[in-house]
Amino acid sequence: MVLSRRNALRGAAGSVLLASASPIARAADKVYHLGITLPLTGADAEAAHLILHGAQLAIKLANQSGELGDIRLEPMILNNATATAGQYDPAQAATNARKLAGTRTVLANVGPEMSGSGKAMAPILSMASLATITPSSTAPDITSPTYAGEFDPGGKPIYFRTVTTDAYQGPNMANFYAEVLKAKSVYLLDDSGAYGVGLANAFEAQARKKGMKVLGRDRLDPKAADYSAVLTKIAATKPASLYYGGTMQAGVKLVKQSYQIIPHVIKGGGDGILSPEMMTAAGFPAAEGWYGTNASPHVVDDPKLANWVALYTKTYGVAPDDYAITAYDAALVAIAGIKAVQKAGKPLTAATVRDAIASVHVNGLQGPISFDKYGDMTSHIVAVFQFHQDKSAPLGDLNKQMRYVGVAPQH
């Protein structure tokens, strides 16, 4: 057992007393909070809960192990979704960020899931010097020095990630198209959203560098239902491949209709399409063969993590995905920051924890984690998956209905 300062003082009164008093001592521990902000209702709810449980598990294990000394860490869970939006809602994310910034016991935050929410939260958290560690939001703008005035007015990085960004997700996938799939030409589509446009832009720039012929670029209205016109136009250009930057709102219709109109073209997208809706709403055979990426290494099937996966599954009754792992890692980063402040003997505040997080080195489930001076991960691994129907498994089981292809080339 690690002796905390308070327990060490009590140690003078004798170990018998200490042992019998430990439950009381626990109750008297100072309680601090780790925020968790995710879209827990609506369209994003399923994925958000996997992330939530990852962070919860890390907090639970840290409290149990006693590594935090005389403090107890509790999650402060806030919902980033609203019924009006039906999914994540940046306005709600901003409200939540204000609540976190206004609560003195909040030392750091895990989240958000979506970059749209991240853009709303970052300026508020920046002014409060409150660090947030996102397990899945990948828009490069939020941490880019170009947009620091907008997203980081406080001047010190507060937006840390345990995934890489679309600045790598898009280009690495372009490398995969060119080098592994040997696609000579590509047509690009996005869904008009910040995430989709940024991802497609990043892919396009690298595809050109790789000598792929970019046959065209168009934008889908995610609320429209009929993409047959744009797909007919694409079919006429005879592309070898199609790359889609966006989420499943437009994705469901694109996957279904592209199967009708351009069935033999290589098709892929980013982590926005690695969603159970790909199977439950778009469905097979339309989804068959689509490629997608995760902005993190694929470790959930790694035998080294079998015990962790079993513990997670037993505790929450659901199997984790890769972003549950990056969420666990995100909470580990926050906990490491807190421990570093404790070790340095500084007062525990959001600002001291933020400073500590900026220079931590954590051995996460996905491997070593550290951050560059903007808060981005120093490793840039992008995992590629391909949808392939497994009729023996439930249709909504993402882990079974797609297979891991490998790491996308990084140069």
Added chain:
Amino acid sequence: MTGTAVFLQQLVNGLSLGAMYALLALGFTLVYGILELINFAHFNVFMVGAFVGLIVLQSFGLQGQTVLLHGAPLVLALLASLAVTMLASGVLGVLIERYTLRPMRNVRGPMAMITTIGVSYILFNLVLLLTNAQALNYPDPMPSVDYHLGGVTIRLKAVIIWVVAAVLMWGLNLFVRRSRLGKAMRAVAQDAEAARMMGVEVDQVVMIAFFAGSALAGAAGMIFGLYYNFTQYSIGYTAGLRAFTAAVLGGIGNVPGAMVGGLLIGLIETIGSQYIAAKWADVIIFSILIFTLVFRPAGLLGAQSPNRS
């Protein structure tokens, strides 16, 4: 594909899209023609219709992406589903009229229109909450048959849409022009007070207009689901807005105008996407609308609205 084949293919795409808009536009036009009311609830009656159709089809055992029935049983199951969906949507329209619009029939100003926006949002949010905002897969029971004509692909599904939409629109036109109730409808549209004095049950006529318009929206909803093979709480928004535009373009209150407007908007959308870009579709559609209305304020075939003397 040659340039001509691409153009013809986009015409085919536009006709299917336009047929859907036209069916939806008819509901706007029927209600406007009689009450001079823009019924925004119509957007989401269409959406609810798609979900009702889904439930009805599933109750007939038509689930998933496999063809489970063939021949006459399939046709009968589809027709029965369409009838039940139209009935349910029609009843929903009647309930909306009876409980939210009739109490303010004689209130001047935009109150009734605002009420329809409220009803629309209630339907939208109810379905959003019930489905957890998820897109749902629609059964795909029709055999996947494609006809190839000189580089142009025409899907059996598209042909079925054209036929069903044409029959429904023709039926409605016949009903409005030839039947006693249709005559009563036109009489109420011209002058509700005079019609009442002649013994026309105005409340009943309005109710029938809501029933017919909503039933058509329900049919459009189910056809939408079968054609695009999915449904979601948000499908009413874009389709509804474009259908409303179609009704205005054709001449609001004018039944053939709604059909022409719907087809035109469908064609403009696909041809515009081909030769300009899909991202400009809305800009093109609404520019043409404004342009048309500047030169023909009553729409292409002329608006018909009640005389309010």
